[in-house]
Amino acid sequence: MDMKAAGCGGVVDLRYPFTGRWLVQNSPANRVPSHGTTVFATSYAIDFVPVGDTHRTAPVTFGTLLRPEPPEKFPGFGRPVLAPADGAVVAVHDSEPDHAAYRGLPSLRYALTQSRRAAAGWTALAGNYVVLESGGAFIVLCHLQQGSVMPSAGQRVRAGELLGRCGNSGNSTEPHLHIQAINTPDIERASAVQMRFKGSLPRNGQIVEIGEQARAI
Numbered sequence: 001m002d003m004k005a006a007g008c009g010g011v012v013d014l015r016y017p018f019t020g021r022w023l024v025q026n027s028p029a030n031r032v033p034s035h036g037t038t039v040f041a042t043s044y045a046i047d048f049v050p051v052g053d054t055h056r057t058a059p060v061t062f063g064t065l066l067r068p069e070p071p072e073k074f075p076g077f078g079r080p081v082l083a084p085a086d087g088a089v090v091a092v093h094d095s096e097p098d099h100a101a102y103r104g105l106p107s108l109r110y111a112l113t114q115s116r117r118a119a120a121g122w123t124a125l126a127g128n129y130v131v132l133e134s135g136g137a138f139i140v141l142c143h144l145q146q147g148s149v150m151p152s153a154g155q156r157v158r159a160g161e162l163l164g165r166c167g168n169s170g171n172s173t174e175p176h177l178h179i180q181a182i183n184t185p186d187i188e189r190a191s192a193v194q195m196r197f198k199g200s201l202p203r204n205g206q207i208v209e210i211g212e213q214a215r216a217i
Contacts, residue, residue, distance in 0.1 A: 014084035022048040043192035045180035050076020068100030071168040077175040087134030094149040096169040127170020142178040
């Protein structure tokens with residue numbers, strides 16, 4: 001990982017933490033703060049939504065508009081999440097359940113409860129997560145599948161190593177990966193650090209496709 005003064009507001013350069021096709025959402029390439037808030041140092045956070053061969057998530061049906069859907073319906077649920085850099089695991093959380101996905105009218109009802117989750121604290125928003133320290137920056141990967149986190153705190157990992165699987169835990173309307181970089185593992189006091197992926201930052205709506213051979217480079 002190439003990191004330029006990350007603790008002083010620099011930019012951390014990572015590898016994409018996955019293979020396959022992923023849709024970019026809430027990218028800081030489009031706006032900052034990317035998620036509409038600076039709470040929990042999310043100013044430069046980015047979301048990746050796994051998609052299938054048609055560049056879409058689960059098909060939208062009439063039922064989608066009326067009721068929650070099981071996360072297993074989505075093509076990326078359980079997809080591997082990989083270490084974006086060499087480093088040391090400083091924190092993990094793996095016990096939050098994967099809840100239903102919410103689209104259509106259910107997503108509106110779910111949005112009304114977001115303030116309650118924010119008030120409950122970081123874990124209620126992040127769900128299951130891994131925090132990886134590399135070169136002075138702390139990389140946080142969130143919404144992982146319950147029971148899928150592989151490393152333990154204190155363990156060193158290499159870029160490309162399996163960290164866990166894409167889930168729907170925490171503040172999530174469908175299975176996806178939220179990733180952000182911060183300057184301290186204390187999320188209550190952390191400042192956001194800007195990220196790049198292999199030297200660039202994808203924009204909202206872009207499909208990032210990483211093959212197995214490309215990921216190994």
